[in-house]
Amino acid sequence: MLDRLAALVTARRTLVLVLSLLFCVMAGGLGATLTTRLSAGGFDVPDAESTRATRALSTHFDSGEPNLVLRVEAVGGVDGAEAVREGEALTRRLAAEPGVQQAVSYWTLAKDPALRSRSADSALVLAHLEGDEDQVGRYLDTLRPRYENPGHGLTVEFGGRAEVDRELNEQIQKDLMLAEALVLPLTLILLVFVFRGVIAALLPLALGVVAILGAFAALRLLTEVTDVSVFAINLTTGLGLGLGIDYSLFIVNRYREELAAGATVGDAIATSVRTAGRTVLYSAVTVALSLSALLLFPMYFLRSFAYAGIAVVAFAALSALVLLPALLAVLGTRVNTWSWTKRAKKPPARGFWSRLAGLVVRRPVPLATAAIVVLLLLGSPFLGVTLNLADERSLPPGAEAHRVGTALLHDYPARETDPVLVVADDSGPPAGRSGDIDAYAKRLSALDHVSRVDGWTGTYAGGRRIAPPTEAGGRYAAANGTWLSVVSSVDPYGDAGQKLVRDIRTAKAPFDVTTAGTASAFRDTMDALTGRMPYCLLLIAVTTFILLFLLTGSVVMPIKAIALNLLSLSATFGALVWVFQEGHLRWLIGDFTVTGGIVATTPIMVFCLAFGLSMDYEVFLLSRIKEEYDATGDTVTSVVRGLERTGGIVTAAAALVALVFLSFLTSGITYMKMLGLGLALAVVMDATVVRGVLVPAFMRLAGRFNWWAPAPLARLHRRIGLDERAGETDR
Incomplete structure (x- = not known):
């Protein structure tokens, strides 16, 4: 089979090169829009309990875990009259924006001390933007220009999951340009030394470019039917270039050895494709099958690496077995042009x-x-x-989101942005179950590492109610259900945070509940x-x-x-x-x-x-x-x-x-x-x-x-x- 392929490619070398060029143009055009279709998320398990709870919060309560956090600094402190007035106005304005299902703040929650920094120079606005990562990103792009410079003595920094995803998207594109600017010239220099010539050294880069363009086009088509992570770009470029080097190194090196041994160009190509090409094909299947194991995982972040990897392996192998022999047929003995050795070095x-x-x-x-x-x-x-x-x-x-996250960790008394959300979306009208809700909230507030429980019936801590219901508490109720926010004092990823999720999920409840939030999502992941x-x-x-x-x-x-x-x-x-x-x-x-x-x-x-x-x-x-x-x-x-x-x-x-x-x-x-x-x-x-x-x-x-x-x-x-x-x- 490979002998016939080598003969066909050698005989139709011009046609192969023309078709390859057309393919690169079309693939490049299609892949040019890839970055606009990629997402920074993909870490959640689609059918997990935490995902279902998040969906129920958005659908039934127009609420959810805060995915947008504004850290608002005020001249003279957040308790000054002007700061209170402007903070309340900013929160109300944000809550009325399209895509914002909920927005609360230190000023609209009766100056909740958990939302004020220890130095009282800043306070938090917590909002939930509806939709998937892409929809949230579009809403945030609209909101940022309106709120990043509010004036009136206030300065705003953006944080939360929505801002993290936005900055990850920007960062990954910057990283890609920097990495390419560094690695391409360095790789070319090393290839020149490995091949001991310039022309031969350019061939691996050509194969790598074709593999990358082909994989970009394949990923762009995949975005029409499924989510693809933005991080697949880095793997595509890295693996495409790496496999282009791997596969061409063996084939070109063998081709040059055959020429040095006196073979004709046609015979040298045939031998190289039959021998090194066979191993390249076998190796490509091996790599692709290893990467296909990532498809077993439900998170599209991991699956995206399989999509990218399998595509780039396929195009790298195809380029090595079809395009590279055609290039060698055109170059002939000129593959050694600009080389300081005209014969392939044989091992001593x-x-x-x-x-x-x-x-x-x-x-x-x-x-x-x-x-x-x-x-x-x-x-x-x-x-x-x-x-x-x-x-x-x-x-x-x-990064701005990093600075906000650091401030939340060190300057604020509780983990307000990482609560465990307990959802009972089919428990009946809350008015008819206030006693059950009250008893359940008390039970949850008595668990280890719980700072506070907020719900429709009030605020709880240490197994008792510490504050009566407020007007803002209405957000915890819907026509046929309720939910509770369990604010913890521990890292959601740590053993204590994970134990808290288990304790909440196994605690006796008067109705069926599911849990959402960072700690719950980590447990499910x-x-x-x-x-x-x-x-x-x-x-x-x-x-x-x-x-x-x-x-x-x-x-x-x-x-x-x-x-x-x-x-x-x-x-x-x-x-x-x-x-x-x-x-x-x-x-x-x-x-x-x-x-x-x-x-x-x-x-x-x-x-x-x-x-x-x-x-x-x-x-x-x-x-x-x-x-x-x-x-x-x-x-x-x-x-x-x-x-x-x-x-x-x-x-x-x-x-x-x-x-x-x-x-x-x-x-x-x-x-x-x-x-x-x-x-x-x-x-x-x-x-x-x-x-x-x-x-x-x-x-x-x-x-x-x-x-x-x-x-x-x-x-x-x-x-x-x-x-x-x-x-x-x-x-």
Whole structure:
């Protein structure tokens, strides 16, 4: 099949290039509007209890958790006559705006002390904007110009979830431009040194651009039928460039070797596509299947990374197998133009990688033991991992929403913006159940870490009512239900905050209730992640096992690959905890806020992406080792020769891909820094410690058992497997 493809592309090279150019133009035009269709949300579980409660609050009560917070400073303090008058007017004006379902403030809630800063120089206005993230964003874009400079001695800062999402959208686009401005020239310089020539070095960038444009167009089409996270842009550019480098590096390098050996242009292309192209195709399937595991999770934030990743892998592989051979056919021997070496460099008989492999196969036990101990030590911080969700602390410290969030945490006595909302939307008319509501509110107010409970029947604390109903309390009632706001004194992500959610959900209630709010949403998110994670791991393990079995005919090699990848990734996760949860290396990584935890979705993203990329390199190495073993029947010789022939090129590819992902460290968003550092570490660790030490050590110890499979599976592989003896391999 690949031979026929190479022949067709070579013969129709001009047509392929023209069609590719037209595709880039159309995809670029379609993808140009992508950023306007993306959302900054996607962390909520669609059918979870907290989501249903939030929906009921909006639908039945025209209310909800405050997603817009205005921190209002007043000259002379917030209790001055003019400040009170202007604060009340600002709140009433905001409440009447389109899209604002509710707005209250320190001044309209009888000077509630919880909404005034300890220094009395600022107070809060809490509002709920209706709709999904996109609708909320549009309302906020309209509101900001009207309220950011109110005058009359007041100054306003915006915070809350709505403002966080708006600033995340802006920040991600700034980050993308900065990362591209840095990584593209640096990558080109390194590619020139790797290929030892300018023309050859431009080919990976061309493939990366085509893959990125194609993925952008695919994502734009997907936005017509589903939500897509704005953070998919970063993955698309990073992975597109990285895979463009990976795939073209192997094919172009093989093509130049064939030319150096005296092959014609046509024969060199055919051999390159048949050998390196086959491995590229196999690797692309492996990476895509690993990324598809993200589709198992219900949050569209994670699913968006699967959409982006699968699209960019598909276009990168298609470009490598179709566009790149056409370009090579046009360039011919001119691929070596502006090169300081006209012949592909062949590995010496006793190069670095063969010497390393020789050392490892002579002393497999001590070297493998040392490598495993190092990886386990690096991974040990992950045992103390604490998880949370993305909030304003993920933004740069100077961001407006971040400043407001910091002020709420340190200057205000209670967590007014993070209440647990208890919703009874089908409990009957509140007037007929006032006694039940009163008793239930008292019960909730007596729970640990509850500062106050607000409801239709009054305000409660310490198991008793401390204030009678007020006019503002009418917002807690609807025709056929009621809701309560439980203000806590603890971090919603911490153990105490999560215990409070469990206590509220299990407390005896006179009617059916559901809970919403930050703490409830986090509980539901963690339940969804832990519930789906076993299926994610099973899917990746099974597909990896099948694909590597088809490649090698062994059941031992897939198990070895999965085990070593898990070991390598544990070190990566440990590094993420050590850096971002514990706050080390901020001078190197870039300034970020240490929250005492890491965003819960980040390890899952890193796992799926890094596992796929590591399998990419596994395929390249095993393909060569298997060919050598088929030719010699000697395990030691095949390992040494296989590592020598692939070690240098895999390391170069890994270094370039790591550089692309390290560009994410320039992001102002903390969890994008986490993703970039995690992927870069995983790629480097896999290409060095795992491929350089653990794989040859394991294969030396396993000997002929490396290629063992039960007789039925061996017969199956002979029928449907990828037989390396049918042709040359990737190197």
